[in-house]
Amino acid sequence: MCEVYDKWPELARKAFFQPTEKIDFKDINEIIFSGMGGSGSIGDGFSSIFSKTNLNVSTIKGFHLPESINPKTLVIPISVSGNTIETHTVLKQAKKRGCKIIAFSSGGKIEKFCNNNKIEYRQIPIVHSPRASFVSFFYSILNTLEPMIPLKQNIILKSINDLEQLSKNIASHKLDKKNKSLELAKWINNIPIIYYPNGFKAAAIRFKNSLQENAKLHAMSEDIIEMSHNGIVSWEKTSSIQPILLEGKDDYIKTKKLQKIVKEYFKKNHIQYNVISSPTGSILTKLVYLIYLLDYSSIYKAIIEKIDPSPVKSIEFLKKKIN
CATH class of the missing domain: 3.40.50.10490 (Glucose-6-phosphate isomerase like protein; domain 1)
Structure with missing residues (x-):
């Protein structure tokens, strides 16, 4: 893989x-x-x-x-x-x-x-x-x-160029502290919940799915704006769940304000969290960058846990029954 x-x-x-x-x-x-x-x-x-x-x-x-x-x-x-x-x-x-x-x-x-x-x-x-x-x-x-x-063709090509640059830092030959995917995998030691702005929904759900399939790990995802109306209350109780925030430099101004407040709340209540930022550019560049980085993190997490990320025996069981 x-x-x-x-x-x-x-x-x-x-x-x-x-x-x-x-x-x-x-x-x-x-x-x-x-x-x-x-x-x-x-x-x-x-x-x-x-x-x-x-x-x-x-x-x-x-x-x-x-x-x-x-x-x-x-x-x-x-x-x-x-x-x-x-x-x-x-x-x-x-x-x-x-x-x-x-x-x-x-x-x-x-x-x-x-x-x-x-x-x-x-x-x-x-x-x-x-x-x-x-x-x-x-x-x-x-x-x-x-x-x-x-999207114009040059925008699509930029997204591929950004993938190439990211690959230099997260590929399997680059196993050091500059590898963001590997460092995130090391940080995850319990059930992660991925908070995202609406534009990054695709990357968040993909990360949840990849953690489940590759690392065989329970994971959750939630829109950060929706979370601020209900989900944040669950943090009033001590929890081992680990929040991961996806964000971008040019997120909507009110979303950025909310992200800042949520991080302030986590710090005040001694809740450890991780932030994964997208690069600047088109929505295409941001999404494929995040998906590449986070997919690889789920693979590294599997390897750390000495799990083969490839087999999905449970899915095969379900498909045989439903077909």
Whole structure:
């Protein structure tokens, strides 16, 4: 797994420049991404990117599309394995209800259904596992949907360049105190809760999922604004849960004020916390930077605990039963 993650910048660049048939859907007023787990985190990332447009954008993680969908809805099912039952179910619903569709997978039932029903489809090779395939899928989809993406190519390329720079500091050959991913992994010794501003929701949920899958560790995530209305009360009781705050230099001014107050509260009550900051730049740069850094931290945590991050036996058990 480390060998794959060390190559993430290379995989991202290759995926974005891979020759592909680009597509630009017209006359749409809504985009719905559908995916679970690692595939769902891809949809979360694109939801953040498209939030800068006048389109309604959401990610469905389950079996059902909303009743409001119509022929002006673009549904984008993503399943790295190609056999995710929830995503396959959503794909069939979208076809039945006349939505515009483009699907992405490494093959499987998703590919077969799209080919049989003449639905736009792109095959993307899986790399090691669905979660490790994140950048290959993410940048391949960016490549295909480039005419629709509200980002110029130089912004996309900057995000890849920033991945390359980050890799020099967190890759498996750089096991020293300057490795932020490794230091965070060492710091985590109990159940982490990840607090995030709304723009970083995709990175926070992805980190929670990666800790669960790679390190086999319980983890939680919560919007920091929502936390200030209820979750902060739970800290009145002594707890072994560890808060991790995701933040950026250009977060909304009132969000930054709230983050400052929360940290003041933690210090006053002797609650140890960790802050992970994104670089400046586009939402794309921030998200892929955070996801890379935090994914690697979950892998290092697994290694520290002498756990193989690759197998997910519990998921395999569930899939066999539900299929």
